Amino acid sequence: MTTTALPDTDALRARAEQALHRCGARLPAEGAAGHLAARTPLTGGTLLTLPMTTSEDADAMIAEARAAFLEWRTVPAPRRGALVKRLGELLSIHKEDLAGLVTIEAGKIHSEALGEVQEMIDICEFAVGLSRQLYGRTMASERPGHRLSESWHPLGVVGVISAFNFPVAVWSWNTAIALVCGDTVVWKPSELTPLTAVACAALLRRAAEDTGAPDGVHRLLLGGRECGERLVDDPRVALVSATGSVRMGREVGPRVAARFGRCLLELGGNNAAVVTPSADLDLAVRGIVFSAAGTAGQRCTSLRRLIVHEEVADELTQRIVHAYGQLPVGDPFQPDTLVGPLISTAAYDAMAKALETAQADGGKVLTGGxxxxxxxxxxxxxxxxxxxRMPAQTAIVREETFAPVLYVLTYRTLHEAIELHNGVPQGLSSSIFTRSQREAERFLAADGSDCGIANVNIGTSGAEIGGAFGGEKETGGGRESGSDAWRAYMRRATNTVNYSDDLPLAQGVNFL
Structure with missing residues (x-):
């Protein structure tokens, strides 16, 4: 199904400008150093042009963030939480404005865009609670009259490099946690979604003003690769949290390590779901279709591989093909639309090329493309x-194509299914659909799914902020959002306090 009416670029531009104005964003005139075109995938047209951050400006912003950190780290964590609480309040007030910008710039259907902004609000609430729970441990000392413990301290400036597909949520995962941990943030958003970044920065600036936080707790760099490289190479940036492709991660990781900085990488995902003979197929179809076609297949957690037992493969595939035929494609602002545009025509070219390769490998396109x-x-x-439908897990299946392409493979034994599942370089998200507890537990065991996220009877996408988010292997190994992911944004100190009148040495050493 396809809707025929699309919005006009001029109307989208006006809507974006109104949302930016309501968020308090200031759009300076284009500078001599160049401009960044804010485009919309809904029409392919240009909305606005923004000045790119110059090398000198980037250096000054990092310096300002570093200076603000020296003050911010001494503010009690619950007071730091007040800043994030206020940010969450402003995000709630401007939820519709931000969601509109996400739809305009990233092409998400509006319900998904609203969901992304809700993630921002949720992580702010989580971080506010965290501001009173930055716990360390007390350990038993082997020496009498001694106390052994650990404490956690702010790390420094955190550089955030985010991708277009979650233009605001991933920034908030990092920023809300970093701020309550006592860090400051310098953000380099995707050059494909600069307007959402400008709006978010304006709201955080207002929150800082309202709560008396230092002005330099957050800075925004607008530009391309050069801006990202500044964060990667600058020794004043203690942690670089980067979301993007495996190729990008291969460059970022070694460069940050070379200066002994820290890295948090969230890279590619080639996610799979296993469907067993005992699965509830109604449940499976719903989870599979959303995970594979939602966000037009442009989530890092999108379902790319479906590994189905041969007993149910034909029936399940037919049901999925039928469901795909009912998916309305078109204007993401229309409430009935379920699939919006890809981010660019280049993304479509990559999809078309992948489908050609899959067919050359013996695959059969059952629908779409x-x-x-x-x-x-x-x-x-x-x-x-x-x-x-693929005869085997060929090279193209083992690659991540950032588009709505779902490869269907079959298996006979659960052992074979897990081998197929784990037989790719990426390791972000995974799921199994089964009514068998034994199959579910086998999938979640140490020799089951090798991903950072493993689900039972839900799809691969739709993670909640309460759990740590991230993956293994070429996905990068970092963790963001919930659980104890906050530790990546802090440094640990082990403390020994001697409250006795003696000085016994560890391990019974005698000296003097």
Whole structure:
């Protein structure tokens, strides 16, 4: 199904400008150093142009963040939480404005955009509670009259490099936690979604003013690769949290390590779901279709591989193909639309190339893959999500194509299914659909899924902020958001206090 009416670029521009104004964003005139075009994938048109951050400006902003850190780290954590609490309040007030910008710049259907902003509000609430729970341990000392413990201290300036597909949520995961930990933040958003970043920065600036936080707790760099490289290479940036491709991670990780900085990488995901013969197929279809086609397949947790027992493969595949045929593709602002545009025509080209390769490897495209609304929006990339039946897990299946392509593979034994599941370089999210506790527990065991996220009877996407988010292998190994992910933003000190009148040495050493 395809909707025919699309919004006009001028109308989208006006809507974006109104949202920015309500958020208190100031848009300076284009500078001599160059400009960054804010485009919309809904039409492919240009909305606004923004001045790019110069090298000199970036240096000054990092210096300002470092100076603010020296003050911010001494503020009691519960008072730091007040800043994040106020940010959450402002996000709630401007939820519709931010969601509108996310839809305009990233192409998400509006319900998903609203959900992304809700994630921001949720992580702020989580971080406020965390501001009173930055716990260390007390350990038993082997020496009498001694106390052994650990304490956690602010780390420094945190550089955040975010991707287009979650233009605001990932920033908030890092920023809310970093701020309550006593760090300051310098953010380099995707050059594909600068307007959402400008709006978020304006709201955080207002929150800082309202709560008396130092002005330099947050800075925004607008630009391309050069801005990201400044954060990667600057020794004043204690932690670089980067979301993007594996290729990017291969460059960022060694460069940060070379200066003994810290890295938190959230890279590619080639996520799979295993469907067993005992699975509730109604449940499975719902979870699979959302995970594979939601956000037009442009989530790092999108379902890319479906590993189905041969007994139920034909029936399940037919049901998925039927469901795909009912998915409305078109204007993401329309309430009935379920699939918006890809971020660019280049993303469609990569999808088309992947489908060609899959067919050359013996795969059969069962549905989708064709471009929609081409006459109405020649510079936009609306596509129907594709389902491809594959004879084996070929090289193209082992790659991540950031588009709605779902490869269907079959298996005979659960051991074979887990081998197929783990037989890719990425390790972000995974799931199994089963009514068998034994199968579920086997999938969650140490020799089961090798991913950072393993689910039972839900899809691969839709993580909650209470759990740590991240993956293994080429996904990077970092953790963001909930649980104890806050530790990545702090440094640990082990403390020994001698409250006795003697000085016994550890391990019974005699000296003097």
């Amino acid at each position: 064709d471009r929609q609304l081409r006459e109405a929006a020649p510079e936009a990339a609306y596509v129907r999500p594709a389902v491809v």
